[in-house]
Amino acid sequence: QVQLAESGGGLVQAGGSLRLSCVVSGPILNQNAFTWFRQVPGKEGEFVAAMIWGGPWTYYTDSVKGRFTISKNNTKNTVYLQMMSLKPEDTAVYSCAVARSIAYYQRREFDSWGQGTQVTVSS
Numbered sequence: 001q002v003q004l005a006e007s008g009g010g011l012v013q014a015g016g017s018l019r020l021s022c023v024v025s026g027p028i029l030n031q032n033a034f035t036w037f038r039q040v041p042g043k044e045g046e047f048v049a050a051m052i053w054g055g056p057w058t059y060y061t062d063s064v065k066g067r068f069t070i071s072k073n074n075t076k077n078t079v080y081l082q083m084m085s086l087k088p089e090d091t092a093v094y095s096c097a098v099a100r101s102i103a104y105y106q107r108r109e110f111d112s113w114g115q116g117t118q119v120t121v122s123s
Contacts, residue, residue: 002026002112004096009117012086016121020081022096022114030054033105034079036070038092039116048094049081052102063089086121093118 008020020036032053039045049070050059058070069082079096095116099105 002028002098004098004112004114006094006096006114006117009094009119011120011122014086014088014121014123016086017082017084018086018119020083020094020096020117020119022079022081024077024079024098028053028077029100031101033099033102034070034072035059035097035099035105035110036079036081036094037097038090038094038119040092045092050105051079057102083119086119088121088123091119091121 003025005023006020008018010018012018030053033050034053035050036048037045038048046061048061048064049068051070053072060068067085071080072078093116095114097110097113099110
């Protein structure tokens with residue numbers, strides 16, 4: 001069973017940057033799809049970015065294109081979300097999740113979720 005642990009959230013002013021980390025414990029396969037999801041209480045959550053561990057496919061929701069970058073470090077078994085030019089509307093709890101493959105990701109069938117990390121962007 002893969003376990004995920006996020007870190008890197010915090011309070012930042014609008015226009016600032018943060019890098020979220022998702023450390024993966026357990027076996028990783030090249031076809032695994034990793035995603036970052038954000039949720040604001042009382043609002044519908046959204047999938048912000050996704051990638052296939054073995055590459056090259058990536059996905060970004062329109063509101064973060066050009067500002068967020070999803071990446072990985074093979075040695076550290078970590079998935080990152082680099083967030084730049086942050087806006088107050090980026091405030092949310094960010095969680096990472098893993099699906100067995102892109103097909104499972106597209107069906108929203110995930111094997112594991114992290115506990116989430118709070119990102120707060122002040123205006």
